[in-house]
């Protein structure tokens with residue numbers, strides 16, 4: 554599966570642990586930046602990941618900032634993007650099954666790396682349910 558991942562300075566350190574984990578799992582991951590821990594603007598990287606989803610170069614995306622909130626707000630402004638802010642495994646599973654979320658947002662100042670990797674694995678390993686009721690509801694905002 555092809556993935557795109559982006560972060561700001563708040564998520565830079567965690568992103569590197571995530572990249573190592575995803576490589577070990579054999580995912581094809583494009584890292585859109587940022588490329589250092591220097592202060593930067595998260596919407597730039599949110600847009601880069603949504604562009605990858607729109608072009609089909611990535612099936613799913615991951616965005617990490619300090620809280621995950623700014624990334625999710627920015628990503629959800631883009632058409633066809635269903636970005637879910639998840640800091641627990643239950644939400645990560647439910648948002649794939651029910652919302653067909655195509656981007657996972659997380660806050661590196663909220664979760665530790667152990668939980669973050671569990672959330673990511675759950676998100677990536679859970680398919681959309683394809684239930685009619687969920688498709689109907691998603692159509693309201695997609």
Ligand code: RB5
Nearest residue numbers: 563618619620621622623
């Ligand atoms: C950066 O300090 C911080 O505002 C950002 O990482 C994110 O949490 C915004 O929502």
